[in-house]
Amino acid sequence: MKAVMKVDKNPGIKVMNTDKPKPGPRDVLVRIKSTAYCGSDLHLYKWDGQAEKWNSPLPRILGHEFCGDVVEVGGNVSSIKTGDKVAGETHIPCEQCIMCRTGRAHICENMKIFGVHVPDGSFAEFAVIPETIAFKLPSDTPYDIGALYEPCGVAMHAVQRAEPEPGDVAVVLGCGPIGIYVQQIMKAIGSDVIATDIKKFRIDHAKRVGAAREVIDASEGNTVEKVKNVIGQRGADIVFEAAGAGETVKQSLDMVAKAGKVVLFGASPDNPTLDTTTYIVYKEIDVRGLTGRYMFSTWDRVERFVSRGLVDLESVVTHKFPLDKAEEGFQLLLKGEASKVILNP
């Protein structure tokens, strides 16, 4: 089968033929119909410090956000059958640690990441996944929508962690695909939403498809002041840090209201120096981190939002390519000229 592979630690990828994988007794084999690029695929493409840290085995097939049809199931699989349309949870839990045994498998202590530790990802015609991470979709789900449940799940999880109250004022720092989903979800639950970003492409994209009342250009400084000019000096009930930068973590503590909540889920390469006393102690705020998605209550909520039209998953997609043109997708993302890019094998 055809696959987008990382063969060595040099920058770049190769589209090449490789063996079709075989499912183990508790695995399912999926014919991939749609698969989307995530930031981690870019790290692996460039093979930067982050990739080095993951130490993923090479050669490997990239990709982990996907949707497809189950074409074969292992002998001990009970919940999935051939013909099911599935998306996949990226985090593979061990099912035995204290986290897995107490309802928090998504932060398993022995977590494996599909497409990172497991060498065969989803940028291919077929992929094998453990039954435990398969999420069965309604049969009429378009494949490109199904492939976006996973990134939308991060946004939904952020909202779940925020425990919003009716009528909250929310600021979303960052207008990448997940930031935009957070904006759409918060708008759908009645919040007043303001967004910021520093890149023109993302600001323009958010203005078109995001759900913020205002999208503020944060590239020229005074971001906290600009946001407070829009929402009032009290600050925001909830600030979502979706940009993944030390600077935006700092801003989030500053622009949140007393007794407010800051939700962190962007992976920041730099560590911020924070005035925890002024902003966390005296303002009595909550800072809540999150990663991944609850298995599978977050997925369930994404399904509800998609089926009722409360979120528009496809709105963040700016480009679609066949596997052969995977390189083009990487180039657009590296240049910051795309939001979400999809491959249709």
Place this chain on the structure above:
Amino acid sequence: MKAVMKVDKNPGIKVMNTDKPKPGPRDVLVRIKSTAYCGSDLHLYKWDGQAEKWNSPLPRILGHEFCGDVVEVGGNVSSIKTGDKVAGETHIPCEQCIMCRTGRAHICENMKIFGVHVPDGSFAEFAVIPETIAFKLPSDTPYDIGALYEPCGVAMHAVQRAEPEPGDVAVVLGCGPIGIYVQQIMKAIGSDVIATDIKKFRIDHAKRVGAAREVIDASEGNTVEKVKNVIGQRGADIVFEAAGAGETVKQSLDMVAKAGKVVLFGASPDNPTLDTTTYIVYKEIDVRGLTGRYMFSTWDRVERFVSRGLVDLESVVTHKFPLDKAEEGFQLLLKGEASKVILNP
């Protein structure tokens, strides 16, 4: 009447005679029977950067933790009467801002601090307080116990913010009076408690009166490792940062378990640089700040704990003096040779 006063910005205090204060229409006049030193009194004694920042009016009477008997009430006072035994909430709310109007008066947007902004504190024979901050104590409460409701309230508030679950493992960083109260409260609710400090006096004191299973000397480094050797590599369900230092804020993020809670209430003079991605995002923790006490649900819970013997307020008191010897109390505290010091006018 006699009072312990700060007359100018030079270090030190003066015990001198001054006019007995008169209550306004919504105030009560309290004959002070017991009043305790807080860290903020030390800042004012030394008149350091923190004191400069508060910009308290001078001359002034120090002190804000107290207990006494009401000897006169203003014309519009309805909930307190002459003869009532009262302690006082330090934070004076405006009763009109959004925080005051939505159940969070303790973080009022126009907060005044008794003994900081209000020039007549409690290190005196009498003090005037607004009715709004008077907390009526059971009539059989010993005065020295009543004076310690306020600092114990910070500890109780920290526990309230932590929302502990049955059987939690808790680490308390810092063995000052409030740290010791947190240890006692957490022990009383069934938690496994470990404490740390860097000062020999405090470590020894905590071993005598604290409620920790183990008190770890953090002065020689590897504190996180030492703590995990006692509680296990998973880490703590809750870490209380009661030391007020950038270093302990950092440790708290490191030693908390996945999905755990870090509770910040120490005022730290230095701002820590934090790896928020590794510790907050990927471990999916909550960092919760707090200041003061809920008015008055925290006080109500302190009363329950005191009346049932679940906390020993007097255990942290190492010295008691009359007003005349106030200087001695300051000297002991500055040298780190006392835990809680009480003045009995």
Place this chain on the structure above:
Amino acid sequence: MKAVMKVDKNPGIKVMNTDKPKPGPRDVLVRIKSTAYCGSDLHLYKWDGQAEKWNSPLPRILGHEFCGDVVEVGGNVSSIKTGDKVAGETHIPCEQCIMCRTGRAHICENMKIFGVHVPDGSFAEFAVIPETIAFKLPSDTPYDIGALYEPCGVAMHAVQRAEPEPGDVAVVLGCGPIGIYVQQIMKAIGSDVIATDIKKFRIDHAKRVGAAREVIDASEGNTVEKVKNVIGQRGADIVFEAAGAGETVKQSLDMVAKAGKVVLFGASPDNPTLDTTTYIVYKEIDVRGLTGRYMFSTWDRVERFVSRGLVDLESVVTHKFPLDKAEEGFQLLLKGEASKVILNP
């Protein structure tokens, strides 16, 4: 001044002249511009068993939902001034009991009800209210909107008690004014909403102005089955009992999903016999009661919803009359031919 009065225990009211009331030192005098009928006014009109139970002093002015302008303030009033536009909380707290002192003044242990225990209600040209229950409205609030903050507050409080999650399925039993507000609020926060009622007038009204996807006629039985045919056999995440009947309390337990929430706030004249084992224990549900509004966090949230257009307060108003025609309003309500009726003095 002119007022709608209950003079004795015979059915009916009288519109007559009476003295303009005078505010005490902590009261404000309000020129009433709009005031709405509540169910309790009907009990007093008819003087039925409920009225007898309240034992309200007679003669008295009816009414407690209102909006108007402050024209005079007592000497000790600090938060309200002449010219302010205000609505009023119906529940007058004592400010001293354990409930009042721990943030739950709305269920004060010594509660007085404006218009029930306090003899001068709002169906008049002027009314006196304690400063403690005055809620200052944005100055551009239309008076008829301001008068409806109080009933909408019950709906908002019900939603606050329900702690809805994103994408919940909610059923609202009852399409009176508060039931309709609950439907509008739940829709505004992204829920799927189904409503029921047994009266044709209310069903038709809900179809016009409510926000339910479907309004089910419950007058012919099999209500639970009918609702489940629409929302699925799993049942509802949240059921709001807004009808105030033993039968609907029973239905709510039956149609809620496992681990779901039933929110009770209708006052039911009959006591239901409930299979608590099957429905509460084995389905592991929460049944949550509520009355009135949080003071004033519920009001704050209503203000947010009104100002952002998330709820349409006026949509439930079917009739408006001057004080002279108060009798007409009572007749329409008694015949079930009106939803919300407003008097404009």
Place this chain on the structure above:
Amino acid sequence: MKAVMKVDKNPGIKVMNTDKPKPGPRDVLVRIKSTAYCGSDLHLYKWDGQAEKWNSPLPRILGHEFCGDVVEVGGNVSSIKTGDKVAGETHIPCEQCIMCRTGRAHICENMKIFGVHVPDGSFAEFAVIPETIAFKLPSDTPYDIGALYEPCGVAMHAVQRAEPEPGDVAVVLGCGPIGIYVQQIMKAIGSDVIATDIKKFRIDHAKRVGAAREVIDASEGNTVEKVKNVIGQRGADIVFEAAGAGETVKQSLDMVAKAGKVVLFGASPDNPTLDTTTYIVYKEIDVRGLTGRYMFSTWDRVERFVSRGLVDLESVVTHKFPLDKAEEGFQLLLKGEASKVILNP
């Protein structure tokens, strides 16, 4: 092997020889060392209406609370190995329904009950259980303690559902084994605990091993008044209904404080008629049902309590017998002359 069997619908049991069971691919075979009687075993012994309703297949081995050693594992078992000491969760989840997929497997929509639907229970020398319900115990756990994790888990789950706050006042209605565990757990977390029962044996037993400050005889009426005389007229912060009777459900609503919580987990044969308006709406309380245990966060908490000595599981055991004398255990329980009875095969 020897087993305690129910062979037909006549009252009684038979101790007889039967085939040792064989584990399927995802099962484990346990050598039973200790197994305890539960109320459901009594229903099956008598074959009353409840037994008829369950419609359990006959012949069958009774029992489901147990502890033993794993002596064989199926081919696809990954988390348990031969030699492990295990207890067993009674509720066997389907792993596929919405409840199972969203963290609430303990109220699975297709639940099977071990020892009820599964014909081979634990009153035998060996039992087969699915890997999914095996809970691995610390290897030094005494077998009789391990067999009591399951009933103690119901008590722990009740406490988890109650979400107690520090210093709560709790009333426990019912002094059977689970009621006594609730008392011990609540005491261990600092609550003031009062208990009631109507049977002399249970009252005496609770006085010896329970943790209530006072055990009230409820057999002579005025129970609510008697309880309030001890805890104060405000009522209890939390009432646990552990008696399983319509009358105690009624009492629980009456004796709980405003804004308090009533926790229901006793299976009541009679349906109470409740004044929901006075007690749930106007007092603004929460009624929370629960059944079984969270899988496995409740078990994890029981383990913490047992290992730290915060609960004394063996304190409720009044009798121990070998399998041959199983009839004696049934007789004692039927006569109300035993609390927890254990069989040691």
